[in-house]
Amino acid sequence: MWFAWDGELIRMTHTKARQKFRNLAAEPRVALSIADPDDPYRFLEVRGRLDGVVDDDADASFYRSLQERYGNVYPITDADVRVIIAFRPEKYVAVTAGKVQRTAG
Template structure:
């Protein structure tokens, strides 16, 4: 079944909202972090550094989940489950990170630009809750 973003919740990926990213630690325990993200219509992208535990989690286990709550209605949210499709270095100026700073209105110096990576996640399932219904689409692989 193809992955389809429910139209009722597409705005949550288009707006500069905070996402809670859940990964799996090497010992099997979950770890969740608040992240900035970008959605291009196919992939969710975020940045991290190659020196932190979250990066090691992604290398060990590429399955992730993101949840994005509607700040105007705490009972409306979107959950996205997927797999890391790629991890690539950001450029020397951390241009992708800078684009996220601009998207979220919080621009500051990037002292760790040399270890910044761009993580791209391909959704395998969306779960949309609130707004009068619960919709799920896609399938989980593995």
């Protein structure tokens, strides 16, 4: 999933109509893995808890900003059910050049 990081929270977009949204309502733990497309031995895994869910605006402006950031802009046909999911990272595992870094705990 596309995401935005503001230094405190990771934000993603989704719709209220999908199973993943219902799963988050029942279980607020989140895990996100990010792989480096140029180096299969470099990745980041982030784990945290759901911090909040808010409706995107009528134009799905947050979703549009992600489309523009990732260079894949297309019509948003589900703007009326788009939400912004925010989670706060609590732990991470990072692997670079075969070296593992992780948070304690």
